[in-house]
Amino acid sequence: MAAQTTQTIFGVDIVKGSSRSREAPRYAVAVLNGSVEKYSSVSRFKLLRLIRQYRPGILAVDSITELAENRKELVRFLKRLPPEVKLVQVTGNEHQEPLTKLGRDNGITFNPVMPDEEAFAAACLASMGVGYIVSAFEDRTVIKVSRGRSLGRGGWSQNRYRRKVQGKVREKVREIEAKLKDRVYDMTITEGFGGYVNGTFIVNARRSDLGIHSSREEDVQVTVTSVEKEAIEFIPLQRRKRDYIIVGVDPGTTTAVAILDLNGRLVEVTSSRVSSIPDIIEHISEKGRPVVIATDVVPPPGAVEKIKRAFKAVLFTPNERIPVEEKVRLARPLGYSNDHERDALAAAVKAFNTYKNKFAQIDKKTPSHLDANDVKALAIEGKPIEMALDMLTAPPAPERPRGAILPETEPDAKLEELRARLKQKEEQVENLRSYMGDLRRDMKHLELRVSSQDRIIRNLKSKGIDDVRRTREITIRDGEIARLKKESADLKRRNSELQSNMDRLKHIRAMEFRGDKAPVKVVESLSKEAVLNCDRKFGIKAGDVIFVRDAGGGAEAAAMLAERGVKAVIKGTPMSHMAEERLFRAKVPVLPRDDVPLKFVDGYAVLDPGRLEAAIEKWKAYAAGVEKRGREEKLLGIIDEYRAKRAREYRNDSKASD
Template sequence: MILGVDLARRSKCGRSYAVVVLNETRGTVERFPSISRFRLIRMIKRLKPEIVATDNIYELGNDKGRGDGSLAEFLRELPSRTKLVQVTGGVRRQPLNRLAKRLRITFNRFNPLDEANACALLARDGVGDEVLFFRDKTQIKVSRARSLGKGGWSQKRYGRRVHAAVKERTEEIKDILRESGLKYELSVKKGFGGYVSAIFLVDAKRDDIHISSGRSGDVQVKVSPLERERIEFVQQRNPPRRRYIIVGIDPGTTTGVAILDLNGNLIELSSSRTRTPAELIETIAEAGRPLIVASDVKPVPSGVDKIKRAFNAILHEPQESLAVDIKIALTKSFEYRNDHERDALAAALDAYNSHKAKFKQIEKKTPPGVDVDEVKARVLRGSKIDAAISSLLTDKRVDKPVSDRVEEEKVDEKVVELRSDLKSAYERIDLLKKYIEELELKIRDKEMEIEDLRAEIRMILSHERQMALRSKELKRRDSEIKRLKRVIWELKEENKMLLSRIEHLKSVRKQEMRGERLPLKVIDSFNRNAIMRSMEEYGIRKGDILLFKDASGGGESTVRMLGEIGIKAVVYLGEMSHMAADAFIELGIPAFRADELSIKMSDEIAVVDAKLFEMKMEEWRKEYGLLMKKQRERWVEELVDQYRMERERENR
């Protein structure tokens, strides 16, 4: 089963798609002029097709991230055995109309249903590149199922129990992976009494791991395949072509069917009173690809015409209905059980005989290594013999695998970007407000805890006065008092630090609201681990400005990871590698040295003068524009040179 999909309409409410469901086994075609993205995903999950084919995968979702409505989210929803194929190629793009013309498929390019049908037919014949999104590795994350709460008398005991449960479940998964013979890497985050979390990286696909996601008690397990950093393409392997056949049909209460190959050999001859049209289509599809569907009478019965349309075959209609003596003469060398089988066989033989001379001519002219039946099929569909042979030879050269990848073109929609930036700014403001509220709640909680500790101290002192005669107990109480005083001192110091940070955040926020300063997110070093750690601690989002304390160590892959996030700019200390600097230029991300800007930094918070930053950004945009202009000029010159070389080659 193959689903051909094409974008039908794009609106504020979402996208709708034209879908063609091609069932090769049953020989049926279903058409849906307009369905929503949600219904499309639900249809794919229900039908579980072998292939979902489209001419542009970015019509199935945007590439602006990995949230709802994105292409990545669509790929996650696909069944594990379903392949997504871009028939126009991802390794080397080709126009849909050119590919369809090569395989003699006609369609109206302004009709989404026609384009969806063309995509399905091309994918069926092995045209296009398969989309690769998941790696052959799986992540298993074991963690707490709930938060430990704000504290209390039993918090530490409860934390030990939860951490011990996480560790126990981690050991169980270790045993399962060892028994299955699967290799893995394990990283754990230790906690008091056990593990806070554990992450397995298993060298196997998700379907090969017999561990399911779920939650049990205080522990949750999440199993998910690892995604590639970027979508890749691999050439689809051409499926073995089914042989072309000639089908003769005698419809009626008893339906007779005769199937010949293109050499006139009988493949199947049968008749039945109980066979439904769907079963007849399935029988024919199992025998091969119908090139000609024939009838022994004129005009052709509607039942024969339906079979012809189901397979997009050529209809053979005799000049006049075949007489009984002609049918007997045609079928005298074959055995048949009844008149229905005789009539169906006579129709197929009459169709074969009408093209027999042309078939012999094709067999003589076709060189070794070229599919003779394919040449016959193309000639019957309107091609010249030499053109059909030349086309097949060209297809062999074109179908060779190509390793070069073409970067997907992206449309710069200024309005959408501005709205997205505004939304990101509001989200950052809300995030800072929530962060301040959380800090204030923590301060109140600490004050309540201090008061509880003071009350506990008073109770202990009162109790000690009553038990003064017991020296051993008195020493123990004195020790407890010292410990509690130390805790109080630590809490006071922490309270002072939090108050200082709050004041600093308020000052930074005021400057940001006045447009005087811009916040920078500080990262210790320019490498993947440091970036991932910062994303977990306080998040890195689209439009952020990052400050790297140490710019050495980063490479091209690290820069591309930042490009996928969509950061606004990078400020760095130290020396940055040439590969990283070139990658920033390639992705259009400004990278400034820290000494070029007026940066003020405190702990993990840094700010930059807004006017100076915008001035530097404007300078960078001008330089970047000149660079892009030079690259475009160079590209045009190369294109002109290539065109001239091709013209010279043609003139020769």
């Protein structure tokens, strides 16, 4: 029989193949969404397509090994699911029970040899709250914004294209930052030319709660992934209604409440301006059974004392007021939205850390048939661990022999027990009376305060809304004006640089036409960046004369000059052997500065054309001599090699004749 369900639930069972075999697995699928649909055999691809189509709340299986061979494959499979889908293993956590036994215990009959019926049984069990959620991700999400394509090898428009793409990345980062304004997150950005190279957000929230999805546009891509846990965790699908909890409270105009379970996991952190003490007590009771009420100050506020008395919980206060730095360190890993939530969360974490070692001992000593949290609750009340275990372990009922008469309970012992119970009840009544008196005083105070606040609210309501809107609009416009001013200043500076370069180029071209002085383009150093910078400013073309102020660079920059067909290179300092050899092979004269005197005018140099030609002719004669010596050395080498060969042949012939 199927249980009624208000959400779509998928039950899945493997038909053939397995996650460990080479044969692709196929699955039987049962869909519960008010009616029942069954698919007898679907591939993994179609299973994922059905999940994306139906968007079920639960994907139930009898064993997660049917979906993945190991943890890595399981995480990969979970990443392909929509974020709201929970994977549930109905047979238990690490310790599993047979599906047939679970079905029998919950009134579900099915044929275990039929995969589609097993899938249906798994879906029904999950709808009844049987099973464990397979949790592989923390409640943290990484959002990465980066370029959507490579910038390529470059060209005339390389810088403009880089500025465009990195500007798009910056716009997308700001867009996501606006969406996360009410969230707790860390952001890192890498700035680039005209914008951002990339930006990364680490948000303290589940991926399904953000409303931001992975996407790819023309120039920008957004990748949204959940942060993996160190180990797969199994969370009960249907928690106990009254779990033991540790509550941190920060009272005041804004009251914040932080709730942890006895394993230190965050249950909830919230804050409100309108919650009264009774509202807070009711809210806490809905979340669980408090065993510790914690505060971050000494002495504890009266409101915290009232909440503690309402639950008869243990009050935790630190030895001294917790510093702000320590509060941030304690609360930041769990996440908070404001300073009040931070203080409440720090108090709860501080209380948990106080009992942490004792909790670890209890986990080791508690037998499997007892709930360790029950032992922890008794230990917090002050009971020794051994006594708590004895109190929770029901003694076995002794066998009554035939004919034996059980001794009656002694009247004195029974009377003492009744007196102790009566005293306990009287203390409870007294605590409740005291608490009721506090509530009545608070209620009168709040009634007066509410009537006063109502008058103020009526006067400020209409005016306040307009002021907020106007302030928000002004802030937005001021930000836009500042951004436009910055862009305008950047454009003016760039325009000034380009105008200066144009004037220099006109002057150089005029001197070239007159012929009285030969212009020389200056490269600051023999490096690729310096050559490209000179090319951008003045343009390096065939027939140019280049002066390298610092010639101690590499062969790559020399090759760039040779490829552009320059007429000659004048070196300001000694040039490396590899660079000079590269220019020599390209037949580009390399001239010392002493041979060609230069005059510097406005960032470039001029020289006497006659002196230049004389120096080039001198270099050509030197180059011809070098080539001639090279040919002679090569010829002598051939002759020496021939002589050595003939000598070897002669020696071999002499040995053969002997």
